[in-house]
Amino acid sequence: MKYRFILILPFFFLSAGCATVQPWEREGLADPIMQFDENPIDAGVKEHHIDYREGSAGATGAQAGGCGCG
Amino acid sequence: MMAWGSPGNAQELPADEITINISSYFDNFDVQIVYPNLALTRKVSETTSLTGRYLVDVVSAASIRGEAPETGSDEVRRIVNVVTSASGRSRTVVSQSGGRIAAPPPTGPDDLRHEFGVGMAQLVGGGTVSVNGIYGVENDYASTTLAGTFSRAFAKKNTTIQLGLVRSWDEVFPATKNWRRDKNVATYSASLTQILSTLLVAQFLASYSNNTGHLSDDYQLVPIARGDTTAVLDPLHPTTRSRKAVGTRFKIRVDRHSSLQLGYRYYNDSWEVDSHTFSFNYQRHLSPIAKVSLGLRTYLQGRAFFFQPEYTEEQTFMTADIKLDSSFSNELQLGLSLHGREDHYFPLLKNEDVEYNVGLNIYQRHTDTPYWFNGKQDLRAGYFNIGVRYKF
Numbered sequence: 001m002k003y004r005f006i007l008i009l010p011f012f013f014l015s016a017g018c019a020t021v022q023p024w025e026r027e028g029l030a031d032p033i034m035q036f037d038e039n040p041i042d043a044g045v046k047e048h049h050i051d052y053r054e055g056s057a058g059a060t061g062a063q064a065g066g067c068g069c070g
Numbered sequence: 071m072m073a074w075g076s077p078g079n080a081q082e083l084p085a086d087e088i089t090i091n092i093s094s095y096f097d098n099f100d101v102q103i104v105y106p107n108l109a110l111t112r113k114v115s116e117t118t119s120l121t122g123r124y125l126v127d128v129v130s131a132a133s134i135r136g137e138a139p140e141t142g143s144d145e146v147r148r149i150v151n152v153v154t155s156a157s158g159r160s161r162t163v164v165s166q167s168g169g170r171i172a173a174p175p176p177t178g179p180d181d182l183r184h185e186f187g188v189g190m191a192q193l194v195g196g197g198t199v200s201v202n203g204i205y206g207v208e209n210d211y212a213s214t215t216l217a218g219t220f221s222r223a224f225a226k227k228n229t230t231i232q233l234g235l236v237r238s239w240d241e242v243f244p245a246t247k248n249w250r251r252d253k254n255v256a257t258y259s260a261s262l263t264q265i266l267s268t269l270l271v272a273q274f275l276a277s278y279s280n281n282t283g284h285l286s287d288d289y290q291l292v293p294i295a296r297g298d299t300t301a302v303l304d305p306l307h308p309t310t311r312s313r314k315a316v317g318t319r320f321k322i323r324v325d326r327h328s329s330l331q332l333g334y335r336y337y338n339d340s341w342e343v344d345s346h347t348f349s350f351n352y353q354r355h356l357s358p359i360a361k362v363s364l365g366l367r368t369y370l371q372g373r374a375f376f377f378q379p380e381y382t383e384e385q386t387f388m389t390a391d392i393k394l395d396s397s398f399s400n401e402l403q404l405g406l407s408l409h410g411r412e413d414h415y416f417p418l419l420k421n422e423d424v425e426y427n428v429g430l431n432i433y434q435r436h437t438d439t440p441y442w443f444n445g446k447q448d449l450r451a452g453y454f455n456i457g458v459r460y461k462f
Contacts, residue, residue: 020225020226021226021228021265021267021268022226023226026265026268028268028269028323029265029268029271032361032407033329033353033354033355034271034321034329036263036271036319036321039427039459041089041091041109041123042091042427042429042457045091045105045107045455046453046455049095049431049453050369050401050433052393053393053435053449053451054345054369054371054393054397054399055339055343055371055374055394056313056315056335056337056345056347056369056371057279057313058257058259058277058278058279058313058314058337059259059275059276059277059315059316059337060275
């Protein structure tokens with residue numbers, strides 16, 4: 001598969017997890033600007049428009065139901 | 071279409087809130103969509119939260135209304151079959167020489183779609199399980215979707231794994247046909263989010279989708295040019311499509327007030343469409359109540375194996391769906407959020423539980439082949455959203 005190399009990335013992430021960030025160090029990570037999908041409904045709606053203008057879908061963090069949109 | 075993101079962090083229920091949005095889409099292919107939507111989330115116990123959603127799509131589109139483009143050129147060698155659906159108007163065929171057809175004046179939206187969703191999130195054994203049901207209906211399509219996710223955090227919540235399954239049972243019944251056909255979609259997804267440091271978070275996402283049944287868009291007819299004559303046939307898509315995507319995103323804290331997000335996704339499917347998506351997003355606190363974001367997205371796509379710019383004879387598989395052509399697109403994303411404060415002088419912001427959001431996306435897509443309906447290769451679109459979130 002062309003994208004096989006991407007599949008090994010999770011293992012790098014997991015190994016890096018050994019350097020644990022303690023709960024009292026995470027204050028900055030709770031900031032909304034450090035969230036991937038702080039407004040998930042809005043993100044999903046925008047993704048929907050793109051899905052119906054392009055030929056790809058998936059691996060974006062959003063889920064959606066079916067639509068007869070052209 | 072109802073879309074939702076992941077159900078919040080593992081071991082946390084979504085906040086009680088009501089969200090109201092009015093969104094609008096418009097493009098130079100003469101499509102305009104307005105869709106107000108409403109969502110309500112409420113905890114019913116310490117471990118359970120319920121969500122209800124409603125959305126309506128109000129669609130106006132020339133391709134539906136029956137207005138053919140000006141095609142006075144002798145080089146036009148296709149028959150434009152203009153069909154209308156929402157109002158049940160009769161099918162119209164434009165002659166080979168082209169020209170504008172005067173359609174009956176529109177008496178309302180060309181298409182109206184309603185979508186209802188209910189969901190539940192439950193804390194279970196250190197993780198969170200959510201289940202959502204969606205029903206969408208319009209004049210030529212109905213969709214029933216069930217979606218479930220499970221997320222759990224590990225390693226002092228530095229690592230979060232989420233698994234998801236979406237199953238859709240759709241029914242297609244174009245206004246120009248006298249049949250009803252099924253379309254089924256099953257999508258499996260997984261994500262791993264890893265806190266790498268106090269300044270860096272990484273996420274890996276993967277999805278696999280299996281689509282079966284009627285996968286053609288019957289409003290997009292395929293012209294077959296045979297010498298001096300042109301026939302128009304129904305599209306013929308394969309009845310199966312397996313779609314795979316993997317992606318990664320990084321969130322980087324730049325300084326106390328700003329962050330940067332970088333993303334990449336690779337997509338591939340059994341129709342031989344493959345694509346690369348690159349994304350960039352910068353967010354910054356302008357003040358204790360205001361936050362802005364600037365994003366850029368670039369997309370590159372290869373063509374489906376059965377897509378041809380022009381057909382000279384009937385093929386086993388044929389399509390006029392421009393989404394399956396080679397293309398590239400760019401999108402600029404702008405956003406502004408205002409979060410209320412108890413001591414603010416402005417009445418609408420005098421509440422720390424309220425947040426206002428405004429967004430504008432400008433999108434441009436170029437395809438190798440002109441769109442059959444209007445002869446254009448370049449789509450330019452805008453998406454505008456204004457909304458309010460109130461936590462209670």
